[in-house]
Amino acid sequence: MSIKRAACIAGIYEHPTRHAPDKSLAQLHAEVAKGALEDAGLSKDDVDGYFCAGDAPGMGPISMVDYLGLKPRHVDSTDVGGSSYLLHVSHAAQAIAAGKCDVALITLAGKPRSEGMATGTAPRIVAPSVPDAQFEQPYAPTIANMYAMVAMRHMHDWGTTSEQLAWIKVAASHHARHNPHALLRNVVTVEEVVNSPLVASPLHRLDCCVITDGGGAIIVTRPEIARSLKKPVVNILGAGESPKHTDGGRIDLSYTGIESAGRRAWAEAGVKPADMKYASFYDSFTITVLKQIEDLGFCEKGQGGKFVADGNLISGVGKLPFNTDGGGLCSNHPANRGGLTKVLEAVRQLRGEAHPRCR
Amino acid sequence: MMATKRNILAPVANVETQAYWDAADAGRLLVKKCLACGEPHFYPRALCPFCFGETEWQETNGEGEIYSFSVMRRAEAPYAIAFVKLDAGPTMMSNIVDCDFDRIAIGQRVKVVFQPSNNGHKVPMFTPV
Numbered sequence: 001m002s003i004k005r006a007a008c009i010a011g012i013y014e015h016p017t018r019h020a021p022d023k024s025l026a027q028l029h030a031e032v033a034k035g036a037l038e039d040a041g042l043s044k045d046d047v048d049g050y051f052c053a054g055d056a057p058g059m060g061p062i063s064m065v066d067y068l069g070l071k072p073r074h075v076d077s078t079d080v081g082g083s084s085y086l087l088h089v090s091h092a093a094q095a096i097a098a099g100k101c102d103v104a105l106i107t108l109a110g111k112p113r114s115e116g117m118a119t120g121t122a123p124r125i126v127a128p129s130v131p132d133a134q135f136e137q138p139y140a141p142t143i144a145n146m147y148a149m150v151a152m153r154h155m156h157d158w159g160t161t162s163e164q165l166a167w168i169k170v171a172a173s174h175h176a177r178h179n180p181h182a183l184l185r186n187v188v189t190v191e192e193v194v195n196s197p198l199v200a201s202p203l204h205r206l207d208c209c210v211i212t213d214g215g216g217a218i219i220v221t222r223p224e225i226a227r228s229l230k231k232p233v234v235n236i237l238g239a240g241e242s243p244k245h246t247d248g249g250r251i252d253l254s255y256t257g258i259e260s261a262g263r264r265a266w267a268e269a270g271v272k273p274a275d276m277k278y279a280s281f282y283d284s285f286t287i288t289v290l291k292q293i294e295d296l297g298f299c300e301k302g303q304g305g306k307f308v309a310d311g312n313l314i315s316g317v318g319k320l321p322f323n324t325d326g327g328g329l330c331s332n333h334p335a336n337r338g339g340l341t342k343v344l345e346a347v348r349q350l351r352g353e354a355h356p357r358c359r
Numbered sequence: 360m361m362a363t364k365r366n367i368l369a370p371v372a373n374v375e376t377q378a379y380w381d382a383a384d385a386g387r388l389l390v391k392k393c394l395a396c397g398e399p400h401f402y403p404r405a406l407c408p409f410c411f412g413e414t415e416w417q418e419t420n421g422e423g424e425i426y427s428f429s430v431m432r433r434a435e436a437p438y439a440i441a442f443v444k445l446d447a448g449p450t451m452m453s454n455i456v457d458c459d460f461d462r463i464a465i466g467q468r469v470k471v472v473f474q475p476s477n478n479g480h481k482v483p484m485f486t487p488v
Contacts, residue, residue, distance in 0.1 A: 146440075152465065200430070
């Protein structure tokens with residue numbers, strides 16, 4: 001069974017806040033749920049599937065279903081970090097194709113900014129029962145220095161430079177200036193990125209995404225319902241997933257999980273990189289974007305640095321405009337999880353709702 | 360030389376891994392090897408992650424080379440994290456210590472040293488040969 005055209009994205013909402021000390025976490029989930037339903041032209045009673053991940057308070061979906069007053073016949077709380085919501089879109093399409101639900105609601109929210117969280121630079125404490133914990137925690141891995149090791153190896157293998165990585169931030173900043181809600185709206189230069197303080201070598205402060213409060217929601221529904229609503233229909237063509245790991249110590253940073261996940265998604269959708277006029281890439285760090293560009297086949301392995309340079313990712317300038325809302329690098333990274341907002345901007349592009357300067 | 364003075368979180372061993380940490384306290388670095396397929400792996404498991412065969416502890420020469428690294432500058436005391444490819448086969452996460460952080464390089468040969476964690480138990484780290 002394929003999910004190709006089995007379901008559509010009928011509603012989206014991105015919370016305008018980037019700093020919400022005056023709102024509770026559950027409240028943010030409710031506000032984005034309401035926003036996405038209004039966008040779709042559906043009501044709360046239409047929701048019969050609910051999807052959330054580790055940012056939602058409580059046990060799996062249970063507490064949020066209670067708080068939101070939902071009565072779903074299908075739930076899924078798959079949590080794989082920031083990309084959870086992409087899997088939710090795929091899983092919702094699968095559930096709809098299998099007749100398990102008709103209107104699926106996906107929510108994300110978080111408040112790391114008002115909580116003062118050192119998202120990328122403080123080692124995270126995990127339970128001792130997590131099997132890798134005792135073999136990693138003594139060495140103080142953080143989000144930043146783990147991605148930094150990927151960048152360091154890429155530079156070693158392919159001669160990629162900090163200046164090339166910086167172009168990714170520069171492109172995001174060119175888009176963010178058109179987004180009134182973006183946290184960082186100033187256009188930055190390559191020089192400003194490489195001269196910003198080193199966080200974890202070779203990554204600088206401006207190679208990192210923002211830390212923001214906020215959230216977003218998505219409504220996935222069956223095509224006949226989507227066609228009865230007022231918004232342009234956005235079809236789901238394909239998806240792939242692949243949790244990469246340390247492979248018993250055969251650690252290989254030359255590829256990411258998206259290499260095989262992408263292969264499956266391209267195959268299911270029946271499209272190829274050359275067909276793409278826009279791309280949403282997860283952008284926790286500049287290197288994250290570069291690795292996806294290579295592993296999804298937008299360029300040859302190792303050529304990502306050359307591909308992203310000289311404005312190739314800037315709308316109206318280059319061949320592959322990306323994250324035209326400013327992305328996580330400049331606009332929003334709610335709950336430290338960037339997957340959901342990437343879907344939102346892709347939907348805006350397909351609907352023709354993205355900023356006119358970035359379409 | 361840059362002093363490495365930071366709070367090293369003590370590993371919390373369990374029945375599956377106690378022998379690894381006992382060996383570290385005694386100044387030895389162990390890996391696990393599969394009795395069925397013969398493959399070494401890291402981090403150590405009771406059942407092989409490649410074939411689910413039974414495994415046994417294996418001594419290493421404590422040496423390897425740096426596969427990748429990063430110097431964490433935004434920290435109270437800067438430190439170097441790395442993946443070290445052991446001569447024994449697997450690659451493990453560790454820290455590079457007792458050296459000039461600006462001279463760490465991918466491919467550099469390193470050897471194990473044992474540093475005390477915040478409860479006194481020793482943790483394997485690496486320093487340039």
